[in-house]
Amino acid sequence: MTQKPYTGSNSLLESLEYEGVEVIFGVPGGAILPAYDPLLDSRIRHVLARHEQGAGHMAEGYAMATGKVGVAMTTSGPGATNLITPLQNAMMDSTPLVAITGQVATSAIGSDAFQEAYTTGLAMHCTKHAYLVTTADDLPSIIHEAFHLASTGRPGPVLIDIPKSVLNQGTTWKEPSLTGLPGYKPTTTGHPVQIAAAIDMIEGAERPVLYVGGGVIKANASEELLAFAEAVNAPVVTTLMARGAFPDDHPLALGMPGMHGTYPATTAIQHSDVLVSLAARFDDRVTGDVDSFAPHARVIHVDVDPAEIGKVRQPEIPIVGDARSVLTDLIARLQAKRGDQPAPSRDEWFTQLKTWRAEKPLSYEQDPNGPIKVQYFIERLHSITGGEAIVAAGVGQHQMWASQFWKFSRPRSWINSGGLGTMGFAIPAAIGAKTARPDELVIALDGDGCFQMTMQELITASVEGIPVKVAVFNNGGYGMVKQWQNLFYGGRLSSVDLTHHTPDYPKLAEAMGCVGLRAEHPSEVDVVIDKALSIDDRPVVIEVVVDPDEMCFPMVPAGGSNDNIVMGPEDL
Amino acid sequence: MQHTLAVIVENKPGVLARVSAMFSNRGFNIHSLAVGPTHVAGRSRITLVVDAPELEQLKKQLHKLINVIKVHELDPNQVLEREVMLVRVSCDVAARGELRDTASLFDAKVIDLADNSLTFELTGAPAHLSSFLDQVRRYGIVDLVKSGRIAMKKTSDLSQPAKTSVGS
Ligand SMILES: Cc1ncc(C[n+]2csc(CCOP(=O)(O)OP(=O)(O)O)c2C)c(N)n1
Ligand SMILES: [Mg+2]
Numbered sequence: 001m002t003q004k005p006y007t008g009s010n011s012l013l014e015s016l017e018y019e020g021v022e023v024i025f026g027v028p029g030g031a032i033l034p035a036y037d038p039l040l041d042s043r044i045r046h047v048l049a050r051h052e053q054g055a056g057h058m059a060e061g062y063a064m065a066t067g068k069v070g071v072a073m074t075t076s077g078p079g080a081t082n083l084i085t086p087l088q089n090a091m092m093d094s095t096p097l098v099a100i101t102g103q104v105a106t107s108a109i110g111s112d113a114f115q116e117a118y119t120t121g122l123a124m125h126c127t128k129h130a131y132l133v134t135t136a137d138d139l140p141s142i143i144h145e146a147f148h149l150a151s152t153g154r155p156g157p158v159l160i161d162i163p164k165s166v167l168n169q170g171t172t173w174k175e176p177s178l179t180g181l182p183g184y185k186p187t188t189t190g191h192p193v194q195i196a197a198a199i200d201m202i203e204g205a206e207r208p209v210l211y212v213g214g215g216v217i218k219a220n221a222s223e224e225l226l227a228f229a230e231a232v233n234a235p236v237v238t239t240l241m242a243r244g245a246f247p248d249d250h251p252l253a254l255g256m257p258g259m260h261g262t263y264p265a266t267t268a269i270q271h272s273d274v275l276v277s278l279a280a281r282f283d284d285r286v287t288g289d290v291d292s293f294a295p296h297a298r299v300i301h302v303d304v305d306p307a308e309i310g311k312v313r314q315p316e317i318p319i320v321g322d323a324r325s326v327l328t329d330l331i332a333r334l335q336a337k338r339g340d341q342p343a344p345s346r347d348e349w350f351t352q353l354k355t356w357r358a359e360k361p362l363s364y365e366q367d368p369n370g371p372i373k374v375q376y377f378i379e380r381l382h383s384i385t386g387g388e389a390i391v392a393a394g395v396g397q398h399q400m401w402a403s404q405f406w407k408f409s410r411p412r413s414w415i416n417s418g419g420l421g422t423m424g425f426a427i428p429a430a431i432g433a434k435t436a437r438p439d440e441l442v443i444a445l446d447g448d449g450c451f452q453m454t455m456q457e458l459i460t461a462s463v464e465g466i467p468v469k470v471a472v473f474n475n476g477g478y479g480m481v482k483q484w485q486n487l488f489y490g491g492r493l494s495s496v497d498l499t500h501h502t503p504d505y506p507k508l509a510e511a512m513g514c515v516g517l518r519a520e521h522p523s524e525v526d527v528v529i530d531k532a533l534s535i536d537d538r539p540v541v542i543e544v545v546v547d548p549d550e551m552c553f554p555m556v557p558a559g560g561s562n563d564n565i566v567m568g569p570e571d572l
Numbered sequence: 573m574q575h576t577l578a579v580i581v582e583n584k585p586g587v588l589a590r591v592s593a594m595f596s597n598r599g600f601n602i603h604s605l606a607v608g609p610t611h612v613a614g615r616s617r618i619t620l621v622v623d624a625p626e627l628e629q630l631k632k633q634l635h636k637l638i639n640v641i642k643v644h645e646l647d648p649n650q651v652l653e654r655e656v657m658l659v660r661v662s663c664d665v666a667a668r669g670e671l672r673d674t675a676s677l678f679d680a681k682v683i684d685l686a687d688n689s690l691t692f693e694l695t696g697a698p699a700h701l702s703s704f705l706d707q708v709r710r711y712g713i714v715d716l717v718k719s720g721r722i723a724m725k726k727t728s729d730l731s732q733p734a735k736t737s738v739g740s
Contacts, residue, residue, distance in 0.1 A: 124590060125597065130636040132585065149638060183582060183641035309631035 002312065008136030008167040009034040012100070015040045015143040015173070018422070021071050023435055024100075025049055025058040029075025030115055031102030034167035047435060047464050052079050054428040054457040056086020060095045061432025064415045065390055065440075067220060069150045069434065073100040081122065085422060088126035090157040092419025093241060094218055097157035098143075099127075105165035106134065106511040116482035119161045127155035133163070136171035153186030154305040155218055186304060190329055191408035197315050198276070198300045199333045205274035207349045208234040209297075211257070211286075212391030214241025214418065215279020215304065220409045221324035222246065225278065228327050233343035235353055237265040239280050241418040244408035253558055255362075258286040259556050260400040264353055265361035266554070266562050269294050271352070275302045279323040282312035283419070284559075292561040302326050303529040361566060362404050364550070368520050371547040374398050374473045378445065378527055381471070384529050389413070389441040392430035394450030395421045397479040397552040402445045424453030430468045431461050441533070444470040448498055448505075449478045455508070462513030463541040469532050470514075470541045475548045476500040483551045487572065500545060509541035518543040574603065576626050576651065576723050579618040579634060580642040583609060587639045591618055594634055598625045600607040604655075606720030611613045615641065619722050650726045657701050658683070660691040662712040671711060689714055 013036055016024070023045040028036045029092055039046055039522040049055035052074045059070030080101040092098040104113040123130040129149050131142050139162075146158040202208055210232075216225055222245050229236050229252050244252045246253055252271050255262035257269055269275060275297035280286070287293040290312060301308070301315035302323060309318040319326055366376040391406055392415040393399040399416060408414055413554045415433050417425040430444035461468055482496040507518025515535050519528040519542060532540045555566045566572060580719065582589045588607060595602050604621040627645060634643045663671050668690065675682065675692055678700065684691035694704055698721060705713070 120586060121589070124593065125584070130586075181638065183635075184638050305636070307629065307636055311629055 002387060005170050006172065007034065008139055008169045008171055009038050010164065011136055011139045011171050011173045012143070012162065012167065013038045013044065015140045015176070016044060016071065017042065018140070018176075019069070019143065019147045021069075024071045024073050024075035025055040025061065027052050027055055027063070027075070027079060029102065031076035031080050031104055031164045032073060032079070032100075032162075032167075033075075033102070034164060035073065035100070035162075037100070043471055047431075047460065047466075049428070049460050051454070052082035052170065053085050053424070054454055054460065056083045056097075056099065057089070057422075057425050057428035057454070058432035058435065058457070059097055059099075060086060060090050060093075060425075061392060061429030062417050062436040063090075063095050063097060063432075064442075065412050065433035066436045067096075067218070067412065068436070069096040069098055071098050071100070071145055075102045075115065075227050076104055076119065077117045079115075080117055080119040084122060084126060085420075087123060087157045087159065089417055089420040089422045089425065091126050091128070093214065093417065094155050095157065096155035098146050098150050099123075099157060099159045101159060101161050102167070102516055103132070103161045103163040106163045107165065111161065115282060120159065123159040123161075126157070127159045130159040130161065132161045133166050135322055136166050137174075139166075139171070140174055140176040141180060144178065146182070148178055149184065153184070154215075155191060168508070169324045175406040187306070187320045188304065188322040188325055188451040190302065190319040190326040190518050192329070193328045194317055195326070195333050198319060199330060199337055201274055201298060201300060202234065203338070203344065204277060205234075206346065207268075207272050208232065208274040208276065209268050209347075210234050210236045210271040211269060211275055211277045211280050212236055212238045212242045212245050213278065213280025214239065214245075216242055216245040216323045217411045219279065219304070219323035221279075221327050222413070224324055224327035224331065226250070227329050231343060233346060233349075234276070236269055237261070239283070239286055239418075240416065242280070243403055243414040244411045246410045248407040249409065251268045254357075256403055257281075257560075259288070259558070260404065260552055260554060261286075262362055262404070263554055263565055263567065264356040266556065266565055267352060267356055269297070270562050272297045275299050277303075277315070278327070278385065279303055281308050287312065288556045288560050288562040292563060311532060360554075362554075368522055372519060372522050372525060372544055373550055374401045374475075374544070374546050375405050376522065377471065377473070377519070377544050378402055378544070380525050381443070381529055382406055384526065384531070385441060390415065390430075390433050390437065392416065392426045392433060392442070393445045394426040394444075395423045395480075396447040396448045396449060397475070397550070398445055398473045399488055400552045401482075418501075421446075423450045425449055427454045427461075427470060428457045430470070431466050434461075434466050434468045442468045444468060446472045447479065448472055448474045448476065451505070452498070455512070458509065458512040458539055458541065459516050466539070467536055468538065468539050471544055472505055472541060473544050473546050474500055474505065475546045475550070477548060479548075479550075480552070487557070488552070500548070505541060505543035509539075514539040514541050516541050516543070518545065520545040552562065573623070573625060575622055575624060575647040576648070576653070577622065577627070577631070577634075578646060578722070578723065579620065579640060580610070581618060582639040582641065583614050583616045584639050587616070587637075588618065591620070591634060591638050591640065594630060594637070595620075595622055595624070598624075598630065600630075604720045606722045610724075613633050614675045619720060621721050644688075646723050646725055651723050653697050653721055653723040654695060654728050655698055655701055655721050656688045657694045657707070658717045659692065659694065659705070659713060660666050660684070660689050660715040662689050662714050664688055667711065671708065680704060680709075685724050
């Protein structure tokens with residue numbers, strides 16, 4: 001037999017191996033076929049998703065759980081368009097991702113060929129960058145650039161569209177170097193003058209708050225954050241994307257701020273005199289009405305992306321830089337300035353925070369006779385597992401309760417869709433996280449609505465041997481949407497009912513090769529959790545039949561002022 | 573308000589689409605656009621004139637595009653701007669002389685001629701072009717094409733002043 005010629009496909013696989021890729025999540029098809037052949041001989045694992053959206057979210061889950069670049073691969077046309085949601089999701093949440101899509105042959109581009117889509121055009125606004133490869137010789141350098149772009153500066157998704165003819169073209173592999181990015185030079189170290197000014201401002205503050213965003217996790221800066229918060233003696237709020245960046249059981253931790261944030265976190269920001277934003281982006285779910293957000297605060301804004309600075313709120317001290325590097329420099333500057341002297345005690349401020357904490361804690365009532373409350377289940381799960389798990393969530397009430405009631409103790413243990421709010425994220429993202437960290441307990445906390453969007457990926461999980469746990473909170477509907485209809489549309493419920501009974505989740509789970517369990521009564525909660533934790537050879541789905549009428553509080557109605565926090569239905 | 577931006581980019585496919593989409597996505601209209609290679613190999617310069625209230629955020633977003641190397645906004649008081657215009661004016665043989673007199677005051681060249689029209693080529697600052705149009709409008713403009721505006725920062729007061737009015 002003659003030797004097969006070395007083609008673009010071989011070069012693609014060799015390049016991915018060179019970049020250290022361990023796993024690709026994908027679905028094959030016509031245009032990407034040539035790449036799937038050498039994949040058989042590659043050391044890279046391929047996880048065959050059941051839908052390209054699933055493949056994309058798996059790659060995101062993988063990336064969020066590790067900080068490494070996640071890789072998804074699909075065919076052209078529908079394969080590529082199915083990937084758009086994960087790309088935008090990764091864009092909004094700054095998740096490092098490389099997406100590889102097949103494309104029709106170069107000679108057919110623009111001819112409305114079978115399964116042709118203008119993929120780089122579609123991806124233009126939902127990627128950090130998108131490449132169309134026109135010759136196989138370019139593959140090593142383009143792939144190298146793509147991984148560099150995805151993982152440096154503000155991380156994000158990068159797409160590489162490869163025509164079938166390029167995959168089949170003869171080529172050789174050449175070790176790539178980074179010479180081709182004259183316009184890409186992320187600033188990573190903060191300016192020393194600004195660092196010094198920031199320390200002076202924070203030291204002089206009476207009511208400082210550290211407003212921590214997801215960038216702290218991306219920058220692997222949790223240790224530095226802890227040291228800094230203790231050194232300056234300032235309370236810490238962690239946004240939805242930053243849950244886990246700072247331990248919730250720390251005396252300085254106030255929890256999540258914003259629309260469904262804790263009262264002390266949201267209110268502390270409102271009363272702060274110096275607000276230190278650390279790799280957060282003043283999202284509308286955090287600020288509420290921008291004009292009345294943190295009205296007394298002088299703002300220090302640290303971000304690796306200069307475009308974030310001043311986008312929503314003009315800071316007095318902007319610092320462009322990587323969160324870890326900036327925090328390290330801030331700590332050094334503080335030590336140089338203050339030596340061994342203790343931090344200001346800020347007794348008045350801490351007394352105030354203590355009062356808010358005591359007076360307005362997160363709360364719910366679990367009637368021992370049922371129905372089960374999602375909050376109760378999450379608290380029990382946390383207690384039984386000791387919090388030793390990676391938790392993924394869908395989008396809706398259950399997501400907010402997960403963020404509120406799971407007490408996080410370490411970074412990369414919370415995988416959720418923050419910016420885009422993508423229903424169906426939890427299951428595939430949990431699969432990606434479990435693929436990356438097989439020794440960890442990985443639990444998806446999902447809604448019944450979300451579950452029905454991506455549940456087929458449980459087949460992927462059982463066939464591929466990725467034993468995630470999924471708790472699906474069956475409140476018989478789109479709880480979050482129903483809550484808004486109840487609060488803002490006079491209780492006229494429109495298209496939010498999914499019924500408690502169909503589908504039969506445990507049966508469905510069993511049909512997909514998982515173990516299916518159900519808890520309907522509070523007394524069954526610990527039993528099913530124990531049972532689920534005892535199974536490790538297959539995915540487990542626990543249907544938790546929960547109160548359909550429970551609403552998620554605290555709440556600041558969209559666009560409202562963070563001064564007016566609704567603690568419960570009685571406040572409306 | 574009108575802003576003039578000079579955007580230095582890598583000369584690669586898709587760059588112009590990305591840059592222009594940055595404006596259309598935000599509902600801003602591009603008034604004029606000109607692209608061409610620079611003296612540095614592989615680099616092009618895009619000159620954009622846009623109507624937008626405020627450009628700080630947009631400039632930062634442009635800068636985030638991977639193939640964009642530099643973005644600067646040109647100060648309207650410190651700028652050299654030129655446009656090229658081809659304009660066909662209807663005119664019978666009898667009116668030719670008069671129209672050519674006007675044209676010569678503006679340094680407009682006749683580049684085409686027909687029984688019922690004259691076609692001029694004119695280069696100059698945007699205001700120069702519009703005052704010429706004001707002069708010839710009454711004859712009837714049959715066709716008109718303008719290049720996108722190109723612009724450069726003025727380096728000294730000695731630079732050639734832009735022709736803005738007759739006789740300058
Ligand atoms: C893909 C997508 N479609 C629609 C929405 C709008 N949406 C937000 S929350 C929600 C309901 C979620 O229902 P479920 O998963 O059951 O969660 P629950 O709120 O009941 O806990 C919907 C439809 C969305 N966020 N994402
Ligand atoms: Mg639901």
